[in-house]
Amino acid sequence: MSAIDPVTLEILWTRLVSAVDEAAATFVRTSFSTLVREANDYAVVLTDRKGRNVAQSSQSIPSFISTMPVTIRHFIETFGTQNMREGDAFITNDPWIGTGHLNDASLAIPIFRDGIVIGFAGVVSHLPDVGGRLRNAANRELFEEGLQIPPMRILDGGKPQELLIQIIRANVRVPDETMGDIWAQIACCTTLADRLNVLIDETGIDFDGFADEVITRTGKAMQEAIAAVPDGTYRYVIENDGPAEMPGGIIRIACSVTVAGDRIAVDYTGSSDQVSLAINTVANYTFAYSAYALKALFAPWIPNNEGSFAAIAVTAPEGSILNPTKPAPCGARGMIGHLLPPAIFGALAPVLPDRVQASPGSPSNNVQLASLRGNVRYAINAFIGAGQGAGLMQDGTSAISFPSNLSNTPIEVLESQAPIEVKHRRIRRGSGGRGARNGGDGISFAFEMYGESPAIASFMVNRVRRPAGGLAGGEPGAAARFEINGKPTEPSGQYVLRQGDTVLIETAGGGGFGKPNG
Structure with a gap:
């Protein structure tokens, strides 16, 4: 043709x-x-x-x-x-x-x-x-x-x-x-x-x-955009909540980005080993969020197709948390995988300061409930946004799920599908990190169970121990909080909620960008 x-x-x-x-x-x-x-x-x-x-x-x-x-x-x-x-x-x-x-x-x-x-x-x-x-x-x-x-x-x-x-x-x-x-x-x-x-x-x-x-x-346009960036290897490390039994309870993501002409390679050597918890991120997903970040940075205007990613190579050591061996648990892989864009942003900040943004507070916050409502079984799954990291030219957006593009489930839908009463869901004002540009604020979300049948409840709440970091001198956002019946609780796990039990989830704020003014 x-x-x-x-x-x-x-x-x-x-x-x-x-x-x-x-x-x-x-x-x-x-x-x-x-x-x-x-x-x-x-x-x-x-x-x-x-x-x-x-x-x-x-x-x-x-x-x-x-x-x-x-x-x-x-x-x-x-x-x-x-x-x-x-x-x-x-x-x-x-x-x-x-x-x-x-x-x-x-x-x-x-x-x-x-x-x-x-x-x-x-x-x-x-x-x-x-x-x-x-x-x-x-x-x-x-x-x-x-x-x-x-x-x-x-x-x-x-x-x-x-x-x-x-x-x-x-x-x-x-x-x-x-x-x-x-x-x-x-x-x-x-x-x-x-x-x-x-x-x-x-x-x-x-x-x-x-x-x-x-x-x-599309491939040529992406290669031209990459070639405009100085050759070199750029590095960044992100630490995030991990298993409580690990030293410090911290997962390490070590990111190395190498620009060579019109090609770019991302390597995650030095990241934590795979763990016996479901936060492992398989290679397909590791490539996907790495490629997404690079596409957004270099050529967001070109079509999304195979050519967008042809010049990108992504590697992670086999057996690491970003390339686990089967059958590693991986159901909550977004809690780690969603941190790959901010890791890449951090690495490329010295050469693309006007395009990157600080870390978000939103890696895969989620609540799931399953039980009976009368004689009808239900299973609901609700995502909860958090604060986006700030950039050179703008504050971070509040109450969104970045980079996953998921929407906050409406309160009316939650209450119609499960026996819960939402006490409040509001912006967690002041939770974004301070900077020349402030990070976005998280969400405060509280609900109470009123169903007669006990419900199985599962939660994914991230950045409880390690808040979202700032960039270029910006301050970190506020850490997340998770409570059941007013008591701080480890969010990783499955719980039984009964009538009258209350849950509070406060998602983390995004990191600030640049040193705060004054």
Whole structure:
């Protein structure tokens, strides 16, 4: 295919992204869980026949941008495109070939034209439940964390695989919600496949040639942006809450970023070893959040596709917390993985001071509750934002989930789905770190249980022992707090809450940037 002129390429690209966004809207409309409708914990991706990312939904979780194509390439390797047929749908939640924990289901369908696979429609989403112990950092084995689904067909030529469906339903607390979201994923992918074929019908586009063109152009733009930064190796270390039994209860993330011409490499040698708690971060997830940070720093204006990440290499020692060996527990991997962007920002601050920001207070704060409400079983999962780190030109934003792009679950939704009364949820004023630019404030969130049935409760609250650090002389944000019935409590673990029990979560503030004035 000859090179596409820039105007035509932009028109086709815009239409393609619109098709992916339409598929994402289908997913949101047909899903059952608040994780999709309220928290936006999903992403939709279109790949070419090789599994290269061509386009993604505008509303996406950054980590899923890079992981879904990896999963599709595993489907291709496992099943072979020559053995695929129309109506097939493939699913897995294997952390090492997916998103890094069992809670996310990665599902894809092959897109056919004239009987030949021309691409794949994929969607990854956090399921309402996967069984096992509720997700928290205290889980010590992958086997505790829920049902494992290896790469499998869930539709075979359009026929549902009833045995797999029965196994899923038998192993989760809310089977209707969980399978409802999986069927919504299939509807999403089917919509995207239809829209791609309509686009080809109307424009005559050679999809293979278009994919090559947009990926090549994007890759060149990213390489040019990298080449504008002085060559060198830049280092930074972040310390974060870790297992209480570790010396000081601290996890170390050692980040080394090397710029060499138009290539960039991130290495995490010197980081903590993997641990027997569920904060390990598998290699796919480590690459995803590292690549996201570099894309945001170097070329945020270019399309998100395979070309955005071709010049990036990410390594971490095998057996480390950022490249654990299977079957390490990893359900709460965001508590560490979400710290990779600020580690990279810290490393590159000397050469990109106007683009970086201080550390956020928001790595994966979360509450989960499961029990009975009357005769109906519920399982809710609510994310809680915190303070964003400040940058050279702006204060940090308050009450957001950076870098994960998750939304705070509305109070009305929480109270309608579980027997809790929210006492307050408000900005934790003054919790952001002081600086020439102040860090964003965290959230203060309190609720009381009133259900007659005791509830299993699981929490992920980060930065209790190590607050978010500042940059360029900025001060750290306030540390997080976690209390049950007015008593400070270790947030990593699973608890039983009874009628009248109260919970207080105060998320951390973001770090300040620059020395405070006065």
